[in-house]
Amino acid sequence: MSRLAACFDALRQRRRTGLIPYVTAGDPQPEITVALLHALVEAGADVLELGVPFSDPMADGPTIQAACERALRHHTGLADVLEMVREFRRGNAHTPVVLMGYLNPIEVMGYDDFAGAAQAAGVDGVLTVDLPPEEGADLVAALKSREIDTIFLAAPTSDAGRIERMSASGGGFLYYVSFKGVTGANRLDVGAVRDQVSRIRAHTGLPVGVGFGIRDAQTAARIAAFADAVIVGSALVKRIAALADQPQRIVAEAPEVIAQMRAAMDADGAQAAAN
Amino acid sequence: MVTQTGPTADTPGFSEMPDARGHFGVYGGRFVAETLMGPLEELRLAYERYVGDADFQAELDHDLAQFVGRPSPLYHAERWSRELGGAQIYLKREDLNHTGAHKVNNTVGQAMLAKRMGKRRIIAETGAGQHGVASATVAARYGMQCVVYMGAEDIRRQAINVYRMRLLGAEVVAVESGSRTLKDALNEAMRDWVSNVDDTFYIIGTVAGPHPYPAMVRDFQAVIGREARAQILAQAGRLPDALIACVGGGSNAIGLFHPFLEDRQVALYGVEGGGKGLDSGQHAAPLCAGRPGVLHGNRTYLMEDADGQIIETHSVSAGLDYPGVGPEHAWLKDIGRASYVAATDGEALQAFHELTRTEGIMPALESSHALAYARRLAPTLDKDRILIVNLSGRGDKDIHTVAALEGIQV
Structure with a gap:
């Protein structure tokens, strides 16, 4: 069983909703990324989403755009990101790591070379924002041959047929984009997301993670009531940005956002179980 | 990389491209x-x-005629052709459209x-x-x-x-x-x-x-090539030997080329922004010096570094200053139906001045790249040969750029 499947099985048994923080690799400097990943696990992360910096992050809002720019000042590329995962794995054999980014760096490395290097480094899943299932067959096959899950994004505009298609070729979990917009935007409607997630569940057997626009512990807890995982990017990256001039403080302080979300999600979960 | 071939008796023709999924x-x-x-x-x-x-x-059709001012003329630049001493150059006058470009x-x-x-x-x-x-x-x-x-x-x-x-x-x-x-x-x-x-x-x-x-x-811009094809047949009684157009994203070029794709005897030249020269690395010529990748929703030739990051381009012409290019051009390049070349900033400026002085037409700096290649090609051909250059825009917008490059305060 893949590390991602095992992780979601264990979460289900413990009746716990997964928490998946996102950070951009190399933001604000490559030296802190591995330590930050370990600290995020300490703070309660179940899966880690590691962003591969790209010069043209079309689906991202200003917060993650700026994170990419900070990382690219140090020329953090896909090969460097894989090296970070390899180093992280020396201290953590069980927490799944999902790479999130755009297709072009993978195109340049070549699908087979990338899949081989990602497996060797200990990557569990790959989420490519600009690769819909229609264009994804070759990359999915290359990753599958290396036992790596392709994670697709489902959106409010995805019809049943598309969700079934993503579920057939994807693995790990399905990432539900909570609104029409870019990462970090302030337009989350929890009720609408709940309705959409129940619609999606009718067409997929994969766990459903919800991301985009989850800014605070209270919102994370409300989403956790019906999602299998809560994905948090911009809220965490904002804390990193605020400390970008004092990177030595980031590892100690930025994961607090995640710890607070974890606490709120677990408190609500315990209450729901008691009722 | 997959080896590609052009349309044959067994494969779809140019007019059937792209396929149903846009490839x-x-x-x-x-x-x-x-x-x-x-x-x-x-x-x-x-x-x-x-x-x-x-x-x-x-x-x-009504708005193209009454609002845009189509059809645009196909103008025989006789004086410039004579000075260059070779092929006859015809200009497709997209500069005369409302708003000054194609x-x-x-x-x-x-x-x-x-x-x-x-x-x-x-x-x-x-x-x-x-x-x-x-x-x-x-x-x-x-x-x-x-x-x-x-x-x-x-x-x-x-x-x-x-x-x-x-x-x-x-x-x-x-x-x-x-x-x-x-x-x-x-x-x-x-x-x-x-x-x-x-x-x-x-x-x-x-x-x-x-x-x-x-x-x-492409389909909206193909009016350029449809008109040019009919106009050259009416004026010269035959198809041209070559078409020349500048390529940034490539819309004026594909608009001119597309209705001629099946006319295999017509050579097609797309001219990219060569900036300070292809060897300098400071240019905007992905087809000449880039490689395939994915950006802005399509797979095409790109200007990128070894990590797949998109790199900054340079061209004197802002309209050519783009690190990608339309995917149909990438395909036409690979199958050999069109040739892609580059003209430097300096060559474009020289062509800008020459056309302005010899024909009384001030071209956009983008279009000046196409003219620069015509200037190179025409003297190598006989006087009975015909080139059509897409004069995709007028140069009024560029006079401050030209003046600044020449140290003149306007």
Whole structure:
């Protein structure tokens, strides 16, 4: 069983909703990324989403755009990101790591070379924002041959047929984009997301993670009531940005956002179980 | 890389490209965030419905004639041809269109489509400002709200076009991310579209982007080649020996080339922005010196580094300053149907001055790259040979750039 499947099985048994923080690799400097990943696990992360910096992050809002720019000042590329995962794995054999980014760096490395290097480094899943299932067959096959899950994004505009298609070729979990917009935007409607997630569940057997626009512990807890995982990017990256001039403080302080979300999600979960 | 071949008796012809999913060989496609997949399919269906609709075509023909001023003349540049001492050069006068460039052929078509799809808000990206002006113009004409994204660096360089857009009622948004130029404006327009997709129509200005844009923009621009083909047959009694057009994203070039693709005896030359020379690394010539990758919704040739990051381009002409190119050009290059060359900033400026002085026509710096290649090619050919150069825009917008390069305060 893949590390991602095992992780979601264990979460289900413990009746716990997964928490998946996102950070951009190399933001604000490559030296802190591995330590930050370990600290995020300490703070309660179940899966880690590691962003591969790209010069043209079309689906991202200003917060993650700026994170990419900070990382690219140090020329953090896909090969460097894989090296970070390899180093992280020396201290953590069980927490799944999902790479999130755009297709072009993978195109340049070549699908087979990338899949081989990602497996060797200990990557569990790959989420490519600009690769819909229609264009994804070759990359999915290359990753599958290396036992790596392709994670697709489902959106409010995805019809049943598309969700079934993503579920057939994807693995790990399905990432539900909570609104029409870019990462970090302030337009989350929890009720609408709940309705959409129940619609999606009718067409997929994969766990459903919800991301985009989850800014605070209270919102994370409300989403956790019906999602299998809560994905948090911009809220965490904002804390990193605020400390970008004092990177030595980031590892100690930025994961607090995640710890607070974890606490709120677990408190609500315990209450729901008691009722 | 997959080896590609051109259409043969057993393969689809040029007119059948792209395939149903928007691929030109391995290029093109639809590489976008999931949220846009549904809206792009809706756009494709609407486009395919109206492209064959008699009322739509009649309205388009009317506006191209009465609002844009088509057909544009095909002008025999006799004096310049004589001075160059070789082939006869004909200029397709897209500079005489309303708003001064070929861009408006496409914005009229897309705005009419937006209206039929019930979208009241249009957005556009722009580099030099020509597509932004053409979009603001049709928004004024059709009574639509218009937002134009433009890199902060380009806003500084193209202040007059920014003011023109504002006079036309458009909101111009400065893009401060990345290199603050055209590619970043395109990123920002995509972000707007994904956030406002229910009521907003994104008018892409070139033959790039996700399917159906490369095919749709090509079809709206192909009026250039259809007219030129009929005009040269009427004026010279035969097809030309070669067509020459500048290539940034490549919309004026594909518009001229497309109706001639089956005429194998007609050579096709696309001229990229050679900047300070291909060896300098400071250029905007992905077809000449880049390699395939994925950006802005399609697979095509790109300017990129070893990590797959998109690199900054350089060209004296803001309209050519783009790190990608339309996927149909990438395919035409690989199958050998078209040749892609580069002209440097210096060669373009020389051609700019020569045409201005010998023919009384001041070309845009973009079009000057095509003229620069004609200047190189014509003297190598006999006097009975015919070249058609797409004069895609007029040079009024560039006089400050030219003056500054020559140390003159205007």
